[in-house]
Structure formats: C-alpha cells, structure tokens
Amino acid sequence: MSATSEAKNSLFLSAFSLEEPAFLKTLNEKAALGLDVIALYDPKHTQKYALKSLSSKISLNPKTFSALAHRKLLIVDNERLFFGTANFTKSSLSMYSNSIIGLFNPKLCLWLKKACLENKNLSQFLTPDLKLYLLPNPDALEELLAVIDQAKTSIQLALFTCTHPRLLEALEKAAFRGVSVQGIFDRKVKLNQTSKIKNLEVRTYRRLGLMHQKLALIDGETLYIGSANWTQAAFTKNEDLFALITLRSSAEKKKLQSLFYRLKSASQKQSFF
Secondary structure, three states: HHHHHOOOOOOOEEEEOOOOOOHHHHHHHHHOOOOEEEEEEEEEHHHHHHOOOOOOOOEEEEOOOOOOOOOOOOOOOOOOOEEOOOOEEEEEEEEOOEEEEEOOOHHHHHHHHHHHHHHHOEEEEOOOOEEEEEEEEHHHHHHHHHHHHOOOOOEEEEOOOOOOOOOHHHHHHHHHHHOEEEEEOOOOOOOOOOOOOOEEEEEOOOOOOOOOEEEEEEEOOEEEEEEEOEEEHHHOOOOEEEEEEEEOOOHHHHHHHHHHHHHOOOEEEEOOO
C-alpha cells in the first residue's frame, strides 16, 4: 500500500493476518527511520515467521481475544484511515476480490486508535455522512437492519458469506415488498432458502480466488463496508468493524455502481434445485 510508504510520523494497524512481505518490509523501514509503528494482530492467524521478520522497534500487540480479532485497518500519521475487507496477506491483496476505502479524518483516526489500543467502551463514531461501528456491538446490527428495512428501490450485495438469520429475514422482507435485491457471493455459499423470493437474484463469483468482499449498496447511495461478514459470530463475538457511508456526489455513486457491475460480470446466476 503506497500510503504506508508515505508515512512521516506514525503507522498503526489492526490485522487479522499480518504476512505480506513487501508490507512487512515497509513497516521495518519506517520503524528504522524512527516512526512510531504499532501493530495489533490475531496470533492464531498470523504466521510466526512473519512476526520474526519484524523489527524489535515495532510495537507488536497480539490480540488475546476469545473469538477472532478480525479487523483490517491502517492509520497513517494519525490522519488518514484505510479499512475494508482485505487482510494484510499476499493472497488477499493480490488474488482475492477485496475492497479498501480511504478517509482523511484526524478526529476519527485518534478515536479509533484509542478504542483499539485501550479497549475502552468506545463502539461507535457517528457523523451525518459516516456511521462507524466496532463489533461486537448490538447497536451495529440494529442499525444495519434499519437501513435494509428502509430500502426503497435496490439492495446490491457483494459478500463472502451471509448466514445471519435476522439479516436474511430482512433481505427477504425487502424483496417481498418489491425492492430489487441482488447478492454476489463466494462460490461455496448456498442460499437455497431464498431461491423463491420475488426480485431476489443470487449470483456466485467465478474467478480464481475468494470473493472476500463485505459490501452492500442500498438505494445506490448508502455504502456498507468493513471487515464484518454477515454472520452471527461477526456481530456477537468477533472484534470486527464496519461503516455505513452516505454517498453524496454523483462521482462516488458512479464509482460504486461500476464496482458492482465488475463483480456481477465476474459472477453467474445461481441455479436452485
């Protein structure tokens, strides 16, 4: 990630897996220059050889969490934030279908860094155009359900998996009331229970590698993006993150529509038997 090499003062990251060689090299180089480099990671899903390759000048913090430490975020110089669906691994960054979003928001960066490091009871950052939730947090699920329930015309999904019963129920209700619901999933996902819902189109990703996205676009103007899969574990057990972002400009909306078009072109409609 080019933003990492541009850092001048500090780097902070929270990772599920931390293994990409070029990225680790950049972290070492920045630490050698005297930058404050802090890395949180899930020790069960980060290889020991990767950790051994990191400089002693880097503050490494294994997240001893009962479930998964599943967040994927990078903060550069306490002002630029990058987060999304990609792990810090070579396969995730170069082979799998993933998305990362970048924001310039010093206030959010400092809040998020404090919440991750100190484990304070800080679980949501709300502005008129951005609602960011740290999971587990019961309010996060209710907010996502409310957005789905308020959908008027369309719900476009690109998800690695979707098994949460309340989310599936909300999608079914949306389709039943006439909202066009389209979901693109990894090829291993089965959603037979939704096969007869009006206006619901289920597609499977056909390209090499995982369809690792966790994206939703509601009515073409509200974007869901983060590390959280649409599962019960993500919302009740795991350390995860997601944001609901209101798209204001036509350029932003066109860019997201283009992304979903590309994902659709790389998928095929699923047949049910």
